[in-house]
Amino acid sequence: xxxxxxxxxxxxxxxxxxxxxxxxxxxxxxxxxxxxxxxxxxxxxxxxxxxxxxxxxxxxxxxxxxxxxxxxxxxxxxxxxxxxxxxxxxxxxxxxxxxxxxxxxxxxxxxxxxxxxxxxxxxxxxxxxxxxxxxxxxxxxxxxxxxxxxxxxxxxxxxxxxxxxxxxxxxxxxxxxxxxxxxxxxxxxxxxxxxxxxxxxxxxxxxxxxxxxxxxxxxxxxxxxxxxxxxxxxxxxxxxxxxxxxxxxxxxxxxxxxxxxxxxxxxxxxxxxxxxxxxxxxxxxxxxxxxxxxxxxxxxxxxxxxxxxxxxxxxxxxxxxxxxxxxxxxxxxxxxxxxxxxxxxxxxxxxxxxxxxxxxxxxxxxxxxxxxxxxxxxxxxxxxxxxxxxxxxxxxxxxxxxxxxxxxxxxxxxxxxxxxxxxxxxxx
Numbered sequence: 238x239x240x241x242x243x244x245x246x247x248x249x250x251x252x253x254x255x256x257x258x259x260x261x262x263x264x265x266x267x268x269x270x271x272x273x274x275x276x277x278x279x280x281x282x283x284x285x286x287x288x289x290x291x292x293x294x295x296x297x298x299x300x301x302x303x304x305x306x307x308x309x310x311x312x313x314x315x316x317x318x319x320x321x322x323x324x325x326x327x328x329x330x331x332x333x334x335x336x337x338x339x340x341x342x343x344x345x346x347x348x349x350x351x352x353x354x355x356x357x358x359x360x361x362x363x364x365x366x367x368x369x370x371x372x373x374x375x376x377x378x379x380x381x382x383x384x385x386x387x388x389x390x391x392x393x394x395x396x397x398x399x400x401x402x403x404x405x406x407x408x409x410x411x412x413x414x415x416x417x418x419x420x421x422x423x424x425x426x427x428x429x430x431x432x433x434x435x436x437x438x439x440x441x442x443x444x445x446x447x448x449x450x451x452x453x454x455x456x457x458x459x460x461x462x463x464x465x466x467x468x469x470x471x472x473x474x475x476x477x478x479x480x481x482x483x484x485x486x487x488x489x490x491x492x493x494x495x496x497x498x499x500x501x502x503x504x505x506x507x508x509x510x511x512x513x514x515x516x517x518x519x520x521x522x523x524x525x526x527x528x529x530x531x532x533x534x535x536x537x538x539x540x541x542x543x544x545x546x547x548x549x550x551x552x553x554x555x556x557x558x559x560x561x562x563x564x565x566x567x568x569x570x571x572x573x574x575x576x577x578x579x580x581x582x583x584x585x586x587x588x589x590x591x592x593x594x595x596x597x598x599x600x601x602x603x604x605x606x607x608x609x610x611x612x613x614x615x616x617x618x619x620x621x622x623x624x625x626x627x628x629x630x631x632x633x634x635x636x637x638x639x640x641x642x643x644x645x646x647x648x649x650x651x652x653x654x655x656x657x658x659x660x661x662x663x664x665x
Contacts, residue, residue: 240479240652240653240656241455241463241649241652241653243475243479244453244463244472244475244652245452245453245454245455245463245465247260247471247474247475248453248465248466248467248468248471248472248475249452249453251317251467251471252358252360252379252448252467253319253321253360253361253446253448254294254317254318254319254499255293255294255360255361255362255377255444256360256377256379257294257317257467257471257474257497258290258293258294258295258296258317258497258499259293259377261296261298261474261478261495261497262288262290262296264478264482265286265288265296265298265478265482268286268482268485269286269485270286270287270288270298271285271286271287271288272287272288272289272290273287273288273289274289275289275291275518279522279523279526280526281301281523281526281527282301282526283301283302283303283488283527284300284301284303284488285300285301286298286299286300286301286485287299287301289519291499291508291509291515292499292507292508292509293362293375293377294317294318294499294500294509295317295497295498295499295509295510295515296317296495296497297494297495297496297497297515297516297519298478298481298494298495299492299493299494299495299519299523300481300484300485300489300492300493301492301523301526301527302489302490302491302492302493303488303489303490304489304490304491305490305527305528305529306523306524306525306527306528306529306533306537307524307529307533307536307537307540308490308491308492308537308540309490309491309492309537309538309539309540309541309542310491310492310493310494310520310523310537310538310541310543311489311491311492311493311494311541311542311662311663311665312493312494312495312496312516312541312542312543312544312628312630313477313480313481313494313495313496313543313544313546313659313662313663314477314496314497314498314511314516314543314544314545314546314618314619314622315470315473315474315477315495315496315497315498315546315547315618316470316474316497316498316499316500316501316502316511316547316618317470317471317474317497317498317499318344318345318470318499318500318501318502318503319345319466319467319469319470319471319502319641320343320344320345320346320347320502320641321343321344321345321347321352321446321447321448322341322342322343322344322347322352322410322412322446322447323341323342323343323344323444323445323446323447324339324340324341324359324361324425324443324445324446324447325340325341325342326442327340327422328340328341328425329414329418329421329422329423329424329425330411331418331421331422335416335417335418336413336415336416336417337413337414337415337416337418337421337424338411338412338413338414339385339411339412339413339414339425340411341410341411341412341447342406343406343410344446344502344503345502345503345641346502346641347641347642347643348639348641348642348643349404349406349409349410350389350402350404351639351642351643351644352387352410352447352449352643353387353388353389354386354387354388354389355386355387355449355451355643356383356386356449356450356451357383357384357385357386357387357412357447357448357449357450358379358380358381358382358383358384358385358447358448358450359378359379359380359384359385359425359428359445359446359447359448360377360378360379360380360445360446360448361377361378361443361444361445361446362375362376362377362378362443362444362445363375363376363378363429363433363435363440363442363443363445364440364441364442364443365433365435365439365440365441366438366439366440366441373441373442376433376435378429378432378433378443378445379432380428380432381450382450383450384414384428385412385413385414385447386412386413387410387411387412387413388413390409412447425443425445426440429443448466449466449643449644451466451644452465453465455649456646460649461569461648461649461650462568462646462647462648462649463646463647463648463649463652464644464645464646465644465645466642466643466644466645467645468548468637468645468646468647469547469548469637469640469641469645470501470546470547470548470634472548472635472637472647472652472655473546473547473548473634473635473655474497475652476546476635476652476655476656476659477495477497477544477546477659478495479656479659479660480656480659480660480662480663481493481495481663483660483663483664484660484663484664487664489663489664489665491540491541491665492520492523493663494519494520496516496519498510498511498515498516498618501547501617501618504621505618505621510621511618511621511622511625512621512624512625513625514625516622516625516626517534517625517626520534520537520538520626521534524537538626538627538628541628541629542588542591542628542629542630542662543583543619543622543628543629543630543631544592544630544631544633544659544662545582545583545617545618545619545622545630545631545632545633546633546634546655546659547575547617547618547632547633547634548634548635548636548637548640548645548647549566549573549575549606549633549634549635549636549637550566550606550636550637550640551566551567551568551636551637551638551647551648552565552566552567552568552636553638559609559612560609561606561607561608561609561610562609564576564605564606564607565606566604566605566606566636567604567636568636568637568638568646568647568648568651569648569650569651570602570604570636570651571596571601571602571603571604571650571651571654572596572601572603572604572633572634572635572651572654572655572658573603573604573605573606573633573634573635573636574589574592574593574603574604574605574606574631574632574633575606575607575617575632575633575634576589576605576606576607577607577608577614580620581614581615581616581617581620582616582617582619582620582632583619583620583622583623583628583630583631583632584619584630584631584632584633587629588629588630588631588632589605589631591629591631592631592633592658595658595661595662596654596658596661598661599657599658599660599661600657601654601655601657601658602654603658604636606634606636617632618632619631619632620632635647635648635651635652635654635655636648636651
């Protein structure tokens with residue numbers, strides 16, 4: 238399977254963060270990686286391939302290096318979450334005329350109107366009763382077929398809709414899931430029971446979100462584009478995973494790490510987010526297993542490098558004026574280094590130089606993204622992670638259009654380029 242077909246399959250199998258991590262886990266185990274638990278003692282030796290998860294929505298995979306506890310870490314970081322809609326507790330809302338709406342809360346910063354009139358379904362995880370009240374049984378749940386839609390108001394009732402239409406998240410963005418429900422207040426619980434084959438009394442809680450059921454596809458005269466939801470940031474997760482797996486048969490003095498965090502779209506301030514100490518804990522335990530002590534981690538950090546991989550904005554043909562006049566990456570032009578004078582990104586000249594050299598060695602073109610000075614930019618993983626560990630590194634990403642849309646657009650060539658650059662990094 239080529240990289241683009243593999244990416245499309247990965248996207249289709251990863252409708253929400255929990256499934257993205259499960260997809261990564263399945264690929265790792267197929268390649269011989271063994272699970273670890275943060276609650277257990279670790280025993281590691283050079284060449285070991287291991288992974289650990291946090292909250293079921295973040296995953297950290299690594300190949301232990303042979304250079305000792307202070308040789309350093311080569312890290313690729315990305316995130317599993319994407320903007321969308323999460324189902325609120327007691328979410329069913331019976332309406333006049335018999336229809337039933339679903340009460341949702343916006344997660345992150347989606348482009349709201351791109352979610353209208355699309356076939357939608359539900360995925361996430363469910364907490365079920367177990368023998369230990371402190372440890373409920375957690376099950377992944379995905380409804381494969383479309384079960385709801387967010388219908389737009391017809392233009393006949395709002396003739397100015399194409400001149401600008403301010404949307405209410407609480408009124409305009411609620412999906413309709415039934416026209417004449419027999420049990421209008423119990424639809425979600427019944428859906429859980431039918432999908433997981435469990436009793437209603439065993440359902441304790443859930444983390445369920447909406448997802449678009451449309452499949453990832455290639456498009457363009459030469460099939461040069463890929464169209465899908467969640468390209469930000471699952472395309473970078475896939476690229477990092479592919480590069481790590483390509484390096485499993487090569488030795489390195491560095492411990493090679495793929496770190497996939499959750500909750501980047503809301504600031505990373507959770508136990509599974511980049512602002513938490515989870516990566517620091519993982520790296521510290523690796524150093525101790527290799528014969529070092531806690532201070533070995535801090536020496537290893539000075540010999541480490543991190544690629545913070547989160548998609549970038551590609552030059553939009555219809556909105557050229559929104560982009561910096563001299564630093565505007567184009568789709569198909571290669572991965573791009575992200576730079577910001579106010580430190581929204583971790584990139585400095587040192588980090589940029591490393592990534593440019595990796596691209597040169599891999600035979601890959603490299604671009605630069607800087608925001609137009611009149612347009613405020615966002616933040617990402619790199620500068621958040623460095624508040625926990627003072628790593629050298631670079632923020633980069635493949636350019637995309639319509640970031641945070643229900644359907645984003647990227648270049649197939651850029652995905653191949655990114656994998657080649659990452660693979661070069663993982664072979665050092």
